[in-house]
Amino acid sequence: MTPPIQKILIPRDRLETRINELAQEISRNYPGEELVLVSILKGSVVFLTALMKELDLDVEIGFLYLSSYQGETLPQSEVRHYIIPFPDIENRHVLLIEDIFDTGASLAYAWDLCKKKNPRSLKTCVLLLKEGIERPQSIPLPPIDYCGFTVPNEYVVGFGLDYKEKYRQLPCIAVPVLD
Numbered sequence: 001m002t003p004p005i006q007k008i009l010i011p012r013d014r015l016e017t018r019i020n021e022l023a024q025e026i027s028r029n030y031p032g033e034e035l036v037l038v039s040i041l042k043g044s045v046v047f048l049t050a051l052m053k054e055l056d057l058d059v060e061i062g063f064l065y066l067s068s069y070q071g072e073t074l075p076q077s078e079v080r081h082y083i084i085p086f087p088d089i090e091n092r093h094v095l096l097i098e099d100i101f102d103t104g105a106s107l108a109y110a111w112d113l114c115k116k117k118n119p120r121s122l123k124t125c126v127l128l129l130k131e132g133i134e135r136p137q138s139i140p141l142p143p144i145d146y147c148g149f150t151v152p153n154e155y156v157v158g159f160g161l162d163y164k165e166k167y168r169q170l171p172c173i174a175v176p177v178l179d
C-alpha cells in the first residue's frame with residue numbers, strides 16, 4: 001500500500017544522480033583515508049546506504065538515535081538522544097550523515113557530541129536543506145559541508161523521511177497528504 005502524496009519534489013533519478021556526485025566529491029576529499037560515517041537515525045539511514053555504496057573509500061558506519069519530532073510535524077523544544085553502539089571516533093575522520101537540515105538543532109547536537117570525542121576531522125553531509133527557515137540564533141549551527149538539495153519550507157517525506165513512521169520507503173522526496 002502506498003500512502004497518499006500531494007506532489008513529488010525530487011524524483012528517484014535526480015536523487016540517484018546527485019548522491020553519486022556527492023559520493024565522488026567525498027571520495028576525492030579523503031584520498032587513501034578511512035572514513036567513519038555517523039548516521040542520525042532513523043531518517044538518514046536510506047541516504048547513508050545509498051551514499052556509502054558509491055564511495056571509493058574504506059568506511060565504517062555508526063549510528064546516533066536523535067529524536068526531535070514525535071511522530072507529528074511540530075518540533076519539540078528539546079532534542080533527545082538514545083545510547084546505541086557507537087564506534088570509537090577519536091583521531092579518525094568522521095562524516096555526519098543527516099536526512100534534512102530544518103532548524104539545525106539535531107545536527108548541532110550530533111556535532112557537539114562527536115566533537116567531544118576528539119575526531120581527527122568532523123564534516124557534515126545533509127541530503128536536504130530547508131529554505132526559508134528562521135533558525136534560532138541561540139545555538140551555534142555546524143557548517144554544512146556537503147548538501148544534496150534545497151527544498152522549500154514544507155513537510156517532506158520519502159527516502160527515509162517519515163510522517164507518523166510511514167512513507168520512509170518511498171524512493172523519491174514528496175509532500176504527503178497530512179491529516
Ligand code: 5GP
Nearest residue numbers: 043101102103104105106154155156161162
Ligand atoms: P532539525 O533539528 O534540523 O530542526 O530537524 C531535523 C530532524 O527533524 C530531521 O532529522 C528529521 O528527522 C526531522 N524533520 C525536519 N523537517 C522534516 C520534514 O520536512 N519532514 C520529515 N519527515 N522530517 C523532518
Ligand code: MG
Nearest residue numbers: 040041043099
Ligand atoms: Mg532526522
